Amino acid sequence: xxxxxxxxxxxxxxxxxxxxxxxxxxxxxxxxxxxxxxxxxxxxxxxxxxxxxxxxxxxxxxxxxxxxxxxxxxxxxxxxxxxxxxxxxxxxxxxxxxxxxxxxxxxxxxxxxxxxxxxxxxxxxxxxxxxxxxxxxxxxxxxxxxxxxxxxxxxxxxxxxxxxxxxxxxxxxxxxxxxxxxxxxxxxxxxxxxxxxxxxxxxxxxxxxxxxxxxxxxxxxxxxxxxxxxxxxxxxxxxxxxxxxxxxxxxxxxxxxxxxxxxxxxxxxxxxxxxxxxxxxxxxxxxxxxxxxxxxxxxxxxxxxxxxxxxxxxxxxxxxxxxxxxxxxxxxxxxxxxxxxxxxxxxxxxxxxxxxxxxxxxxxxxxx
Amino acid sequence: xxxxxxxxxxxxxxxxxxxxxxxxxxxxxxxxxxxxxxxxxxxxxxxxxxxxxxxxxxxxxxxxxxxxxxxxxxxxxxxxxxxxxxxxxxxxxxxxxxxxxxxxxxxxxxxxxxxxxxxxxxxxxxxxxxxxxxxxxxxxxxxxxxxxxxxxxxxxxxxxxxxxxxxxxxxxxxxxxxxxxxxxxxxxxxxxxxxxxxxxxxxxxxxxxxxxxxxxxxxxxxxxxxxxxxxxxxxxxxxxxxx
Numbered sequence: 001x002x003x004x005x006x007x008x009x010x011x012x013x014x015x016x017x018x019x020x021x022x023x024x025x026x027x028x029x030x031x032x033x034x035x036x037x038x039x040x041x042x043x044x045x046x047x048x049x050x051x052x053x054x055x056x057x058x059x060x061x062x063x064x065x066x067x068x069x070x071x072x073x074x075x076x077x078x079x080x081x082x083x084x085x086x087x088x089x090x091x092x093x094x095x096x097x098x099x100x101x102x103x104x105x106x107x108x109x110x111x112x113x114x115x116x117x118x119x120x121x122x123x124x125x126x127x128x129x130x131x132x133x134x135x136x137x138x139x140x141x142x143x144x145x146x147x148x149x150x151x152x153x154x155x156x157x158x159x160x161x162x163x164x165x166x167x168x169x170x171x172x173x174x175x176x177x178x179x180x181x182x183x184x185x186x187x188x189x190x191x192x193x194x195x196x197x198x199x200x201x202x203x204x205x206x207x208x209x210x211x212x213x214x215x216x217x218x219x220x221x222x223x224x225x226x227x228x229x230x231x232x233x234x235x236x237x238x239x240x241x242x243x244x245x246x247x248x249x250x251x252x253x254x255x256x257x258x259x260x261x262x263x264x265x266x267x268x269x270x271x272x273x274x275x276x277x278x279x280x281x282x283x284x285x286x287x288x289x290x291x292x293x294x295x296x297x298x299x300x301x302x303x304x305x306x307x308x309x310x311x312x313x314x315x316x317x318x319x320x321x322x323x324x325x326x327x328x329x330x331x332x333x334x335x336x337x338x339x340x341x342x343x344x345x346x347x348x349x350x351x352x353x354x355x356x357x358x359x360x361x362x363x364x365x366x367x368x
Numbered sequence: 369x370x371x372x373x374x375x376x377x378x379x380x381x382x383x384x385x386x387x388x389x390x391x392x393x394x395x396x397x398x399x400x401x402x403x404x405x406x407x408x409x410x411x412x413x414x415x416x417x418x419x420x421x422x423x424x425x426x427x428x429x430x431x432x433x434x435x436x437x438x439x440x441x442x443x444x445x446x447x448x449x450x451x452x453x454x455x456x457x458x459x460x461x462x463x464x465x466x467x468x469x470x471x472x473x474x475x476x477x478x479x480x481x482x483x484x485x486x487x488x489x490x491x492x493x494x495x496x497x498x499x500x501x502x503x504x505x506x507x508x509x510x511x512x513x514x515x516x517x518x519x520x521x522x523x524x525x526x527x528x529x530x531x532x533x534x535x536x537x538x539x540x541x542x543x544x545x546x547x548x549x550x551x552x553x554x555x556x557x558x559x560x561x562x563x564x565x566x567x568x569x570x571x572x573x574x575x576x577x578x579x580x581x582x583x584x585x586x587x588x589x590x591x592x593x594x595x596x597x598x599x600x601x602x603x604x605x606x607x608x609x610x611x
Binding site: 002003006007010013014017018201202203205206207208209210211212 | 423424425445448449451453455456457459460461462463464468471472473475476477478481504
């Protein structure tokens with residue numbers, strides 16, 4: 001036991017004496033969450049729009065009022081023909097045009113349905129998506145709240161996609177993703193680099209010649225990173241809760257338990273990476289290109305998985321972060337318990353066992 | 369040579385293959401207790417493979433290997449307790465101080481804190497390291513790293529210490545100082561198993577084995593080897609074998 005404590009102590013010395021490591025461990029999580037929370041925001045404010053109202057009746061006016069009163073949109077111009085729509089877009093000021101079909105109110109009352117066309121400037125796909133979704137949501141709530149209460153059987157035309165994010169807050173999307181990214185970085189990348197460094201410097205050889213068994217060596221190396229990852233996770237959750245007012249609907253203990261599971265998974269992945277890399281450079285590159293980029297691009301963190309080509313969707317299904325993001329979103333925003341996310345949890349457990357098994361196998365091969 | 373009678377390493381028919389490549393081809397030799405045994409050979413002759421097997425880092429494909437009275441295959445843990453190892457990289461932790469390195473390496477051999485403390489004090493005294501005891505390893509010159517790495521390798525009083533090219537990259541004076549340390553260790557009863565590229569160092573050894581292409585081609589005292597190969601010095605012996 002004494003040997004083990006000495007080992008862990010030594011590992012902490014490494015961490016605390018290396019300013020770069022310290023920066024990655026403690027600066028990065030805070031910087032990332034603040035950047036994602038404040039700057040890379042999905043929220044929109046004062047987007048300029050045009051309206052082409054072919055009907056000009058009391059309902060189209062009311063909907064127009066709702067949209068401009070929402071605070072997200074500013075009515076920049078009223079358009080009077082199809083041709084003007086394209087011209088308006090080309091001037092580059094407006095991002096969206098809303099077109100009401102002729103005889104809107106009449107049709108609605110007669111047929112129970114009427115059409116609104118939402119045209120968004122998709123040269124900026126992300127904004128276009130968000131803007132059109134906001135518009136749909138506003139129209140939808142109008143239909144639901146104002147028309148339904150009059151007892152009229154009107155059809156709800158737009159679908160609401162941001163069901164659990166009523167205020168359409170971007171932070172809700174970024175916190176789970178950032179958490180996955182940071183934990184991946186700290187647990188997998190830092191662990192693999194620190195083990196690879198021992199190989200590079202030859203100290204691993206000395207450790208393996210000593211009476212210490214390989215398993216305690218690996219555990220001793222991993223424990224400090226596990227502890228620091230956990231601290232990081234707590235910092236991220238606290239920041240998102242206190243600074244960005246992200247709710248924690250579900251059980252905090254359950255959230256932390258799932259986080260710990262994800263940390264375990266990332267650590268075993270880091271160990272696996274270190275078994276195939278002989279120096280820090282290799283470990284770093286594998287971590288960067290095999291872990292971080294896919295985690296950012298394919299886990300659903302920034303780009304929705306449903307919009308990916310089929311082949312990328314398949315690849316994304318082997319991204320551990322994808323499942324963790326689903327788990328965190330479910331617990332924090334919807335307050336789900338294990339009943340809802342048992343499948344994702346099981347997948348993470350499976351991955352952990354797989355990575356650990358692979359590492360042990362690789363390790364044995366090396367000793368042969 | 370009454371001093372060296374008991375065998376501390378016994379190797380019989382050791383074979384190590386990597387796929388089709390035979391790194392160690394049927395090696396048999398003994399190392400006597402307390403001697404300084406030189407293990408020579410060109411790069412790729414199979415020295416490192418043998419030293420890895422002897423120190424329990426790698427398993428033999430076939431053959432019997434006894435180290436310090438234990439079978440390296442079946443009693444790896446006991447072997448490990450009784451050996452020390454120093455690689456050509458002078459593997460110390462660069463971001464730990466001299467003291468911390470000694471403390472750490474002593475700790476992994478399960479030595480008690482009190483023992484480590486006492487022994488560290490006497491070591492610092494003996495090597496005159498008072499001024500550098502709290503410096504980080506990375507700030508020290510190579511010669512110091514070498515001395516400290518060696519002291520660490522024999523800190524737990526092993527029966528045998530394996531030195532894998534321990535004098536690579538250091539100047540002649542430091543090299544001679546280092547051999548003084550090797551003699552001291554040998555005098556205190558530690559068997560020294562050393563690989564080297566320097567033929568003048570081969571002359572310092574009690575016995576020398578010379579490997580070529582996985583086989584031991586010569587094994588005797590430097591004087592006998594020179595006689596056997598009709599050579600003026602070890603350099604010539606080596607060239608005759610390796611060519």
